[in-house]
Amino acid sequence: MIPGVAVLGSTGSIGTSALKVLARQRDRFRVVALTAFGQKDRLEAQVAAFRPAFVGLVSGAGTDGWRAGRASLVEAVTRPDVDIVLNGIVGAAGLEATLAALAAGKRVALANKETLVMAGELVTRTARERGGEIVPVDSEHSAVLQCVTGRSPAEVQRLILTASGGPFHSWDAERVRHATVDEALNHPTWRMGRKITVDSATLANKALEVIEAHFLFGLPYDRIEAVVHPQSVIHSFVEFVDGSVMAQLGFPNMELPILYALTHPDRVPDDGVTRFDPVAAGPLTFEPVRTEVFPALALGMRAGRTGGSAPAAFNAANEVAVAAFLAGRALFGRIAEVIAVVLEEQIVTDVSSVEAVLEADAWARRRAEELLRCS
Ligand SMILES: NC(=O)c1ccc[n+]([C@@H]2O[C@H](COP(=O)([O-])OP(=O)(O)OC[C@H]3O[C@@H](n4cnc5c(N)ncnc54)[C@H](OP(=O)(O)O)[C@@H]3O)[C@@H](O)[C@H]2O)c1
Structure with missing residues (x-):
């Protein structure tokens, strides 16, 4: 039986990337549910392309047969024909659906990192007790997962999450303070939704990711670090207890981590991926995070420790x-x-x-x- 996938937030950046991956993998996965918040036209086009059994539009009834309201998210993820839930909702609005999916014993391919940040203990406990599984979509956590799969947790010494540094990584503090919306949305390496793009500019995103890594991989905060890597080619490092360090590389594109979250621990061929070329990737550089210019990172890490x-x-x-x-x-x-x-x-x-x-x-x-x- 081909596994059924529910894509939540299908009209967003992660959602549309996920549907590109799923369109190339029609013999391995079938799209059975799509949900969005308000972009009805885009959702209609996706429904025409994938013919899912379930469609939810949170902000109101869209078309005959579509479900509406927040309850449509829980309805989508708990369907018996859904095996994997790809949660591409932005923000705290994704929590209920993540919990419902895990409680129903599904795999959650989780892009919605806010879920793990706000309720990490509850979410991981629900997965443990109810047979659900959380597989990260975030490229950094996918990188870590790809490095640690097959190893025992006791062998992992330290995680080093890479950060592009965002559009302001070399700006002075006063200029950053007055940055405009257009400047903040002009991310140097990733094309993403507006909220995460601003989070990348403040580095709050890296704090969210450190907390996410703590809950996903069970490491204490003093063994999770961040380093600025402006090229976004190395997606994270894992140091093992013997001092060996592994990393996962690729050009910045969310389609690979999305596919891996669907297939983990297996790998399947994908003819849509841009093949890696070390020469084209150019020099790879690293810098310390300028915490004095980007206080949101330290604030978030402190909140995690608290x-x-x-x-x-x-x-x-x-x-x-x-x-x-x-x-x-x-x-x-x-x-x-x-x-x-x-x-x-x-x-x-x-x-x-x-x-x-x-x-x-x-x-x-x-x-x-x-x-x-x-x-
Ligand atoms: N984009 C990336 O490359 C990337 C990478 C790593 C992690 N992430 C994480 O993935 C998540 C999604 O990011 P994104 O960049 O894809 O965001 P996005 O482009 O803004 O898309 C958000 C999606 O969620 C839906 N949505 C918004 N509010 C909702 C609500 N209250 N209830 C239900 N659905 C709602 C939107 O529907 P409408 O379009 O109809 O409004 C849209 O489909 C975030 O947690 C982000 O941190 C993203």
Whole structure:
């Protein structure tokens, strides 16, 4: 039986890349469910191309037979004909579907890193207890997974996640503080959705990824590091206990990690991938992260170490501040400032239930909005 795939967020950057991969792999996977938030026309075109059994449009009923509302996400992922859920939703809105899919024992190919950041313990426990499986789509975590597959966790010493450094990696602090939306969206190596592109510019994305790596691979925070690698060719390094270091390479393109998340631990031929050429890749360089210019990274890593509700608050404050920046309501530099105040004021609680996670998320959103109104 060909495994059925539900693609959540099919109209986004990850979703459309996933559908390109799935179009080339029709004899290995069939698309049985597609969901989007509001891009009805794009979703209609995808439905015409893939003829899925289930279609969900969260923001409202689209067409006869389509499901609407947030409940459509849970409905999509718990269908008996769905074996793999590719979660390409952006932000905290993806949490419920991830949890429902894992509770139903499905493989979740997870691009929606915010899920693991806000509720890492709950999500990993749900997977463990209910037979679900989380396979990362993020290129850095896919790289780590590809390096550690077949090894015992005790053999892994350290992870070094690479970061492009974003569009401002060589700018001074004052210029970064006043960066415009167009400048922040002009990512040097990756074409992605708007929210993650801003997260890459603040380096909040790398903090989210460090927390994601902590939950995925079970390593303490003092063994997960980040390094700036402007070419985005090496997707991460894994150091083993004997000092040997492995890395995974490829031109920046999400189609490979998406395919690997579907097939892990197997590999299948893909004639759509751009073959690697070390000469064309050119010199590969590395720089330390300038934490003084990009405070969001240190703030997020501190929230990760604090644990409890701190990562959820970090994520929520970041989502609100990024939305305000994109809407022209806040300076770029305000994003990290708002996160800092929210984390400072937060009373950290235990977040072992979904209600506790959502409460921490809601409090941080409210506080971030208040702070943005005052600025
Ligand atoms: N893009 C990348 O290369 C990349 C790489 C690594 C990780 N990721 C992660 O992958 C996730 C998606 O990123 P992206 O760049 O693909 O974002 P994106 O282009 O903005 O796409 C987001 C998708 O989620 C849907 N969506 C938005 N709000 C929703 C809601 N409230 N409920 C249900 N669906 C909703 C959107 O639907 P509409 O289009 O209808 O609004 C769209 O299909 C993020 O967590 C990001 O950090 C992305």
